[in-house]
Amino acid sequence: MSKLQPARGTRDIFGVEARHMTAVVDTFKRVATSYGFEELATPIFEFTEVYKRPLGEASDIVSKEMYTFEDRGGEELTLRPEFTAGVCRAFISNGMQQNTPCRLMSHGPAFRYERPQKGRYRQFHQINAELLGQADPEADVDMIAMAWRILKDLDIAGNVVLHLNTLGDKESRDAYRAALVTYLEGFKDKLSEDSLRRLETNPLRILDSKDEGDREIIAGAPLLSECLNEVSQKFFETVKKGIAAAGVPFVHDERLVRGMDYYTHTAFEFVTDALGAQGTVLAGGRYDGLIEQLGGPATPGIGWAGGIERLAMLSEKGVAPAAATILMPMGEAATLKAIELAEVLRDAGANVMSDRSGNLKKRMNRADKSGAAFAIIIGDTELEAGVAAVKSLSTGEQTDVPFGELAEHVTR
Ligand code: ATP
Ligand code: MG
Numbered sequence: 001m002s003k004l005q006p007a008r009g010t011r012d013i014f015g016v017e018a019r020h021m022t023a024v025v026d027t028f029k030r031v032a033t034s035y036g037f038e039e040l041a042t043p044i045f046e047f048t049e050v051y052k053r054p055l056g057e058a059s060d061i062v063s064k065e066m067y068t069f070e071d072r073g074g075e076e077l078t079l080r081p082e083f084t085a086g087v088c089r090a091f092i093s094n095g096m097q098q099n100t101p102c103r104l105m106s107h108g109p110a111f112r113y114e115r116p117q118k119g120r121y122r123q124f125h126q127i128n129a130e131l132l133g134q135a136d137p138e139a140d141v142d143m144i145a146m147a148w149r150i151l152k153d154l155d156i157a158g159n160v161v162l163h164l165n166t167l168g169d170k171e172s173r174d175a176y177r178a179a180l181v182t183y184l185e186g187f188k189d190k191l192s193e194d195s196l197r198r199l200e201t202n203p204l205r206i207l208d209s210k211d212e213g214d215r216e217i218i219a220g221a222p223l224l225s226e227c228l229n230e231v232s233q234k235f236f237e238t239v240k241k242g243i244a245a246a247g248v249p250f251v252h253d254e255r256l257v258r259g260m261d262y263y264t265h266t267a268f269e270f271v272t273d274a275l276g277a278q279g280t281v282l283a284g285g286r287y288d289g290l291i292e293q294l295g296g297p298a299t300p301g302i303g304w305a306g307g308i309e310r311l312a313m314l315s316e317k318g319v320a321p322a323a324a325t326i327l328m329p330m331g332e333a334a335t336l337k338a339i340e341l342a343e344v345l346r347d348a349g350a351n352v353m354s355d356r357s358g359n360l361k362k363r364m365n366r367a368d369k370s371g372a373a374f375a376i377i378i379g380d381t382e383l384e385a386g387v388a389a390v391k392s393l394s395t396g397e398q399t400d401v402p403f404g405e406l407a408e409h410v411t412r
Pocket of ligand 2: 060
């Protein structure tokens, strides 16, 4: 064990960062609820097959990032590396096809064996939304508009650009794959090792390569838009018009592909340049074949996931702790009274803590540092008079307030 540190790529989350992250989740839940979403919590581990099949053996996640283990009963299990496959498994397991469209929101930790750096961890956290059972392009628009509203509510929309692309339907993608392979085979001696392997397993994924040599080659590759059939073109046109109508600015990014096998038609990423190489804060797309592939009834789907750590790093929301009231009883009798008053104040909705240690000056210093709103001092004199000395820590003003009026005073 290395000096009681958390395992590499994992972190303890507390203080300001915890508050920022909670603000992201709260905003997500509030906005998604306004779009008709309901909560779904799936287990943190699933049978490995749930991820392996839909994500594809050649995907980064399956080939090198999953935390897979055999449990004591000999089951092959994997810690959730992403939400979509588990949500679709839950859709099938619970017969949700009886009630489509299903709008499902989830959040929580995800696990990937990656090289840790700022904004990239082995345990990280996602907000996730899936809309199942709706095939029309307007569903894609809804999902993107919802993401945009969350970014606006977090005050980070100004730092983020929506990159939008279409991968087309299966026919279009097959045609493109053929064109891409023909082109890339001319560069077999220059491609990175990873990309060479992908040329056999999943050539589209090469477009996602972060290798610089690869990137130069990719710059000259044929474009997917040249291979789109009419259905796919029309679908994409409708999505673009809808997104514009919803007031979401975007750029058409012809090079955007997504890392997983299951995407069709719409693919998108909200990207910032404020976080270095970890620029994608929220990403998703349509995956019409996934549920069928998992063994369920043919059901179209579209979804996205946002990285809570990355969103929290950009947002100022949640910096200030909830304004608190600190009770400062002096002496035994006052301490008992303070216990009673604290409960009365909490009944009224106030956040209350008691500080019973050290002299008054020490307690005031601590209260000031904590960012609390009020200090309430109760000593023998106050007890006798039935009042407390209430000090506003923002103005420094101090007034005597009868016990019965304290709640009103600190929740104003
Ligand atoms: P990247 O290209 O940065 O590796 P990705 O395409 O693997 O991202 P997705 O699988 O689309 O990411 O996950 C959705 C979001 O989850 C990302 O946009 C990002 O904000 C966040 N995310 C993904 N992997 C990590 C990680 N290891 N640490 C922190 N956040 C992550
Ligand atoms: Mg990744």
